[in-house]
Amino acid sequence: MDASVYLKRAVYGRWAVACAFFFNGFLVGSWAPQIPVFMVRLGISEFTLGLLILVFGLGALAAMPWCGYLIGRFGSRAVVQGFAIFCSFSLLLVALAPNALMAAPALFLFGAVIGGMDVAMNANAVEVEKKLSRAVMSSSHGFWSLGGFAGGALGGLLIEAHGHLTHALIVSLIAILLGLVAFRYMITEDEPAVQEKHRLEFPTNPLVYLLGLMALFSMVPEGSVLDWAALYLQQERGADIATAGFAFAAFSGTMSIMRFLGDGVRNRFGAVRTLRYSALIGAAGMAVASLAPTSWIAIIAFAFSGLGIANMVPIAFSAAGNQEGTSSGVALSMVTLMGYSGILVAPSAIGFVGGKTGFGPIYMVLAGLLVVVFLMSNLATSADKMRS
Structure with a gap:
């Protein structure tokens, strides 16, 4: 051609x-x-x-x-x-x-x-x-x-x-x-995947599951801000309903902006460096939000965290889709499953624990999860293998 x-x-x-x-x-x-x-x-x-x-x-x-x-x-x-x-x-x-x-x-x-x-x-x-x-x-x-x-x-x-x-x-x-x-x-693969093609199987490459864990740790904070940040600001930081609603709005707004900028950043600095700094930014924002003395400082911290979290899951997905010896569909199905459980399932458990301990400590723990992603960032090297 x-x-x-x-x-x-x-x-x-x-x-x-x-x-x-x-x-x-x-x-x-x-x-x-x-x-x-x-x-x-x-x-x-x-x-x-x-x-x-x-x-x-x-x-x-x-x-x-x-x-x-x-x-x-x-x-x-x-x-x-x-x-x-x-x-x-x-x-x-x-x-x-x-x-x-x-x-x-x-x-x-x-x-x-x-x-x-x-x-x-x-x-x-x-x-x-x-x-x-x-x-x-x-x-x-x-x-x-x-x-x-x-x-x-x-x-x-x-x-x-x-x-x-x-x-x-x-x-x-x-x-x-x-x-x-x-x-x-839409385009499609040049040739069908050879492995795991004719039957339903789970990936045999352990790195896929580690990337899934990275996606999970990246998406749990996102789900927690979506479901619980407004309640946290209202009950523990004295915000009114209107102000509390800005928590997720600010977080999702910076995420959206950074996702459109993220490909350029990643193309320039590479997936691993981008993921490493993104994780640190996300963790810093979550930590400040957990300790913030006022609702508006917490809102700014959530917005800052969104700048970092925005590109972490896309990088994990790219890394999963480029694993040698495993079809991209099989790897991505597992990483997506593990990651999305962070939004669809984990917030329910967080709500139960937060009702007992308050949500301030919860957001500090979530900052710790993002630090774990920082420590695992070298596992995303395959995200830069984008050539056929």
Whole structure:
């Protein structure tokens, strides 16, 4: 194939996978404004709502291990496209559920297809990095954050103006349009993975599990800021509700900005150095937030921490997708599974412990987890192996 045509396809593939990340984030962001309506419509308690949201997370975690097998057999492009079809209608199914009994399987399916697509699109981003010989993973995750922001902002307006069903239908139509326009330009692996191709297997390379541990330690702080930072500021630092809400907003805002800048930083300084300094920045921010005497100092500290945490998971994913002797799909399915349990499962345990000890000590422990990632950063050397 002519080199210019090869490069052109890779560039198109880069923007197609960015669209896949936006698509996935848009659907998750669109679910967030549905939650209050969902609770009132079904007449359920906060406890039942929490269980149903946990079902969503369990669906994602259940689907992720299977994606390595699917990617090895069909390629990441086909798996992204297949999951995207179901994703397009999954929120509508949740919105149509008439009671909690029907909502549970709908949410499980929603989580499963979102989680499955997540693994496949990360595998595809690794393939794009190989084709372009440069990093695109961080900015791809930035597009996920952008999609989440767009979904949440549009969702609130549409639900208020037209109701939850119309909103879910419009989300499905937007998702279908995005898929039809962009996903046909996605690239795929040059040849199918040889190992772990014909059966469901777990990775045999122990480094994959260590990278998964790095992803877990990087994502637990993110989930903890999402779920508990506002409560921490309100109960332990005397913030009002409006001020407490700035904790995650500041954290996610700096994360989004840094993810779009992160590929350039990583291309210049390398994955290991970027991960090392990112971990230290994230740990310093968490430590200051845990000791902050006022709510605004804590908010600034959370924002500073977001600058560091932003690119840690993308680097871990790139490193997993470039392991020799293991298909990128199999490695990424395990690392994604381990990492996302930090957002989907760990915050529940943190909430229980924080209710006993307060959240200040919790955030200091989370700073310690990020120091562990700093100490493990040399394991991410393979993230720089982006050439085919």
